Amino acid sequence: MRYLLLADIHGNWPAMEAVLQTTPKYDRVIFLGDAVGYYPDADRVLSWLRSEGAIGVMGNHDAWLLHLDDIDPEEQKGPIFEILRWQSERLSLENRAYLGSLPWTREVDGALLVHGSACDPLQYVDDLDTARAHFGCTSARWTLHGHTHLAGTFLALEGPNGQWVRYQRQVHGTELFLAPKARALVNPGSVGQPRDRMPGAAYAVWDSDDGSVQFFRVEFDLERILGRILQEGFPVWLYERLLVGR
Structure with a gap:
């Protein structure tokens, strides 16, 4: 089975559309959290995920949007929560229900799906110690996650002196084949807002039959997303981040 791996789309429909125009053939979609936040088209992103029957998990921005009324108003100051409230007011009932149905973790074809880590779905796994704890x-054997917006893979192997863990940064065109006794924590990178200083929408395709993951990065129309940002009065720094991938 070939799965399209998507994480951290964050309402960036032009980026998501560019992925769909370039992705190789796949059988199902796996969504690793954070459909909403940052960019204006969260409702459209959710409509597409729902229409695809995406196998998804909850992200922190998704959970914040669903529980805005339960969060201390003092903690909601700033543009991030302003954007989430704006998006919340514009979500269809069907898309809100779909978002609310997402679990924190789930298993698919023997892989664990989670936004952060197996220890904590909201934990950032961005160093070897955190990966080792995961x-x-x-x-x-396989864990598929997002949250850091960094395309990469932590690999673990049990050796005579304990567990060995290393990290591989992934760029467009790289492919991972998992060794028989190894385990992997795979992040396809962010569709909507990469933070590894490589602009473009990141995604991956996992083949559960041959134990491989292919990584991709595709350009998208930055002027189009700038137009949406200006149209809806979102902060321009959201566009500026996309220019440098951080």
């Missing part, structure tokens, strides 16, 4: 919290 592998201690799950026995899954």
